[in-house]
Amino acid sequence: xxxxxxxxxxxxxxxxxxxxxxxxxxxxxxxxxxxxxxxxxxxxxxxxxxxxxxxxxxxxxxxxxxxxxxxxxxxxxxxxxxxxxxxxxxxxxxxxxxxxxxxxxxxxxxxxxxxxxxxxxxxxxxxxxxxxxxxxxxxxxxxxxxxxxxxxxxxxxxxxxxxxxxxxxxxxxxxxxxxxxxxxxxxxxxxxxxxxxxxxxxxxxxxxxxxxxxxxxxxxxxxxxxxxxxxxxxxxxxxxxxxxxxxxxxxxxxxxxxxxxxxxxxxxxxxxxxxxxxxxxxxxxxxxxxxxxxxxxxxxxxxxxxxxxxxxxxxxxxxxxxxxxxxxxxxxxxxxxxxxxxxxxxxxxxxxxxxxxxxxxxxxxxxxxxxxxxxxxxxxxxxxxxxxxxxxxxxxxxxxxxxxxxxxxxxxxxxxxxxxxxxxxxxxxxxxxxxxxxxxxx
Numbered sequence: 001x002x003x004x005x006x007x008x009x010x011x012x013x014x015x016x017x018x019x020x021x022x023x024x025x026x027x028x029x030x031x032x033x034x035x036x037x038x039x040x041x042x043x044x045x046x047x048x049x050x051x052x053x054x055x056x057x058x059x060x061x062x063x064x065x066x067x068x069x070x071x072x073x074x075x076x077x078x079x080x081x082x083x084x085x086x087x088x089x090x091x092x093x094x095x096x097x098x099x100x101x102x103x104x105x106x107x108x109x110x111x112x113x114x115x116x117x118x119x120x121x122x123x124x125x126x127x128x129x130x131x132x133x134x135x136x137x138x139x140x141x142x143x144x145x146x147x148x149x150x151x152x153x154x155x156x157x158x159x160x161x162x163x164x165x166x167x168x169x170x171x172x173x174x175x176x177x178x179x180x181x182x183x184x185x186x187x188x189x190x191x192x193x194x195x196x197x198x199x200x201x202x203x204x205x206x207x208x209x210x211x212x213x214x215x216x217x218x219x220x221x222x223x224x225x226x227x228x229x230x231x232x233x234x235x236x237x238x239x240x241x242x243x244x245x246x247x248x249x250x251x252x253x254x255x256x257x258x259x260x261x262x263x264x265x266x267x268x269x270x271x272x273x274x275x276x277x278x279x280x281x282x283x284x285x286x287x288x289x290x291x292x293x294x295x296x297x298x299x300x301x302x303x304x305x306x307x308x309x310x311x312x313x314x315x316x317x318x319x320x321x322x323x324x325x326x327x328x329x330x331x332x333x334x335x336x337x338x339x340x341x342x343x344x345x346x347x348x349x350x351x352x353x354x355x356x357x358x359x360x361x362x363x364x365x366x367x368x369x370x371x372x373x374x375x376x377x378x379x380x381x382x383x384x385x386x387x388x389x390x391x392x393x394x395x396x397x398x399x400x401x402x403x404x405x406x407x408x409x410x411x412x413x414x415x416x417x418x419x420x421x422x423x424x425x426x427x428x429x430x431x432x433x434x435x436x437x438x439x440x441x442x
Contacts (some may be wrong), residue, residue, distance in 0.1 A: 095126035133164030243272035263287035362393035
């Protein structure tokens with residue numbers, strides 16, 4: 001198996017995905033308003049009174065008069081703000097100056113001034129605790145608009161730490177990584193917040209999973225793309241989520257025929273065979289000369305869904321070949337069973353396991369795969385995968401999941417998907433193999 005090559009050298013090999021591979025979170029304007037902190041007398045204790053510098057008060061008031069004018073002269077106001085800035089010494093000076101600076105920036109549509117103002121308010125240490133998350137997010141949003149990704153990330157994380165939850169701030173943190181090209185770091189962050197929510201028993205936003213898939217897939221990060229796609233299929237199981245999880249894995253890894261057969265068997269059980277390509281590859285991997293019953297069942301299903309055409313030469317030959325072999329193949333099952341049970345020939349025992357799995361006789365398949373694992377020369381990852389499938393087809397979900405978890409090597413990614421699927425199967429009959437009934441039905 002060759003990995004990290006999405007069949008780029010072979011046009012037409014890439015499997016279509018249902019997920020829209022589009023850019024992620026759009027950061028819109030948020031109607032935050034920094035309140036105007038006018039100087040006014042109150043009855044608070046002296047200890048609570050603001051501590052303003054005398055020279056600063058005069059400069060601030062001069063700027064304030066210009067701000068209140070019916071037609072403000074923003075060039076003149078900015079000069080006065082610079083004068084007040086030079087005289088600001090105390091935290092209270094800086095807080096009210098930041099507030100005025102933000103308001104002037106907002107009214108004059110100067111994002112730089114808005115950023116300077118909100119930043120000064122936050123850095124003054126005087127921002128009311130109740131507003132800290134909101135103001136931090138605003139600072140992050142303004143930095144985001146100016147593509148200052150590091151500052152945006154810092155401020156939004158401060159907002160999260162202050163308890164701010166509106167506007168999906170964690171997703172915005174992830175986007176700051178993606179926008180600066182730090183895709184691996186962004187995906188690691190996104191996975192961390194997904195794991196945290198899932199671990200706490202909380203629902204995970206579907207858009208987080210889809211965004212992770214998109215970024216990883218478009219940037220050829222195979223492990224992450226497969227991981228996010230698996231999480232998506234696990235948390236939001238559907239024909240499309242399972243189909244994408246399987247297609248992404250097939251796009252990144254160039255599986256041999258036997259591995260392709262087993263991942264497409266998963267697609268069949270998850271009802272995620274969605275395209276002509278899926279059915280053709282399945283028929284080709286199963287091979288009517290070896291597994292005629294399974295080939296016939298898959299071909300018939302593809303025809304019934306309108307995804308295969310009876311006029312297709314490949315489909316017609318495979319279906320005709322399977323039909324011509326099924327009766328003789330089934331007639332040989334008793335002797336194959338006897339030879340496999342009484343003998344110690346690895347090819348015979350494996351062939352018995354494969355035949356019975358294909359015909360939906362999962363208990364016998366499990367028996368022979370278990371025996372094959374005791375024989376020298378066995379392809380352990382392949383047989384362990386199929387042992388897990390046979391167990392799952394009997395409704396032995398816990399045993400199947402444990403078996404899949406033991407698979408190593410090139411098939412490990414396939415087995416992990418099977419293990420996820422096993423975890424979703426609750427009813428004993430839920431995973432019943434479809435091959436036997438369909439293969440012998442006509």
